[in-house]
Amino acid sequence: xxxxxxxxxxxxxxxxxxxxxxxxxxxxxxxxxxxxxxxxxxxxxxxxxxxxxxxxxxxxxxxxxxxxxxxxxxxxxxxxxxxxxxxxxxxxxxxxxxxxxxxxxxxxxxxxxxxxxxxxxxxxxxxxxxxxxxxxxxxxxxxxxxxxxxxxxxxxxxxxxxxxxxxxxxxxxxxxxxxxxxxxxxxxxxxx
Numbered sequence: 001x002x003x004x005x006x007x008x009x010x011x012x013x014x015x016x017x018x019x020x021x022x023x024x025x026x027x028x029x030x031x032x033x034x035x036x037x038x039x040x041x042x043x044x045x046x047x048x049x050x051x052x053x054x055x056x057x058x059x060x061x062x063x064x065x066x067x068x069x070x071x072x073x074x075x076x077x078x079x080x081x082x083x084x085x086x087x088x089x090x091x092x093x094x095x096x097x098x099x100x101x102x103x104x105x106x107x108x109x110x111x112x113x114x115x116x117x118x119x120x121x122x123x124x125x126x127x128x129x130x131x132x133x134x135x136x137x138x139x140x141x142x143x144x145x146x147x148x149x150x151x152x153x154x155x156x157x158x159x160x161x162x163x164x165x166x167x168x169x170x171x172x173x174x175x176x177x178x179x180x181x182x183x184x185x186x187x188x189x190x191x192x
Contacts, residue, residue: 007172008141008172009052009172011168012146013037013041014167015034022101023101024101027064030066037166037167040167041074042073045073045076046077052171053169057137058083059075059083059141060083060085060088060134061143062090066146067145074144087130091149095114096114097117127149171183
C-alpha cells in the first residue's frame with residue numbers, strides 16, 4: 001500500500017477487575033487496569049504484533065484511565081504523540097454501570113437503551129465523530145479505546161463486528177480515500 005494514511009489500528013484496553021467480574025463498565029465507571037491488564041499492555045508493547053504499528057504517527061486515546069494506561073505502555077514501542085479524544089469514551093451505561101452483564105437486557109436489540117445513559121443511536125453518533133477526529137490526524141493512527149467503541153466502529157464501517165478481547169490489536173486498511181475500510185486478516189490477536 002503506497003499511502004500509509006489509509007491504514008489504522010485499534011487496540012482495546014487491557015483487563016480490568018470489571019472484565020473478570022463480568023460487570024458493566026461504561027463511561028460512568030473510570031476503572032483502572034488490574035495487574036493482568038498492565039501486564040497485557042506491556043506484553044503487547046514488547047510483542048512482534050506491535051511491530052506492524054511502527055509507522056504510526058498519532059495515538060488517539062479515550063481519556064478513560066484504562067485506555068490511557070494501555071496507551072502509555074504502548075508508547076514504549078511506538079514513538080508518536082498521544083491525542084485524547086473525548087468522543088472515544090466507552091458507552092455511557094447509566095443505571096447499568098457496575099451491574100452484572102447477565103442481569104441486563106441483551107444489547108443486541110436496537111431498542112435496548114440503558115436508563116439514564118446514552119441511547120445506542122447517541123453512542124454511535126458520538127463514536128462516528130470520534131473516529132472522524134482520530135482519522136483526521138496524521139496517519140497511520142492507532143486508536144486505543146474500548147470494546148463497545150470497537151463494536152460501534154465496526155458498525156459504522158460495515159465491518160464484521162465479532163468480539164475483541166483485552167489488548168487485542170486490529171488493523172484496518174483501504175486502497176484509497178473513497179474505498180471502504182477492510183479488516184485485515186486478524187492475525188494480530190492478543191497474547192494469551
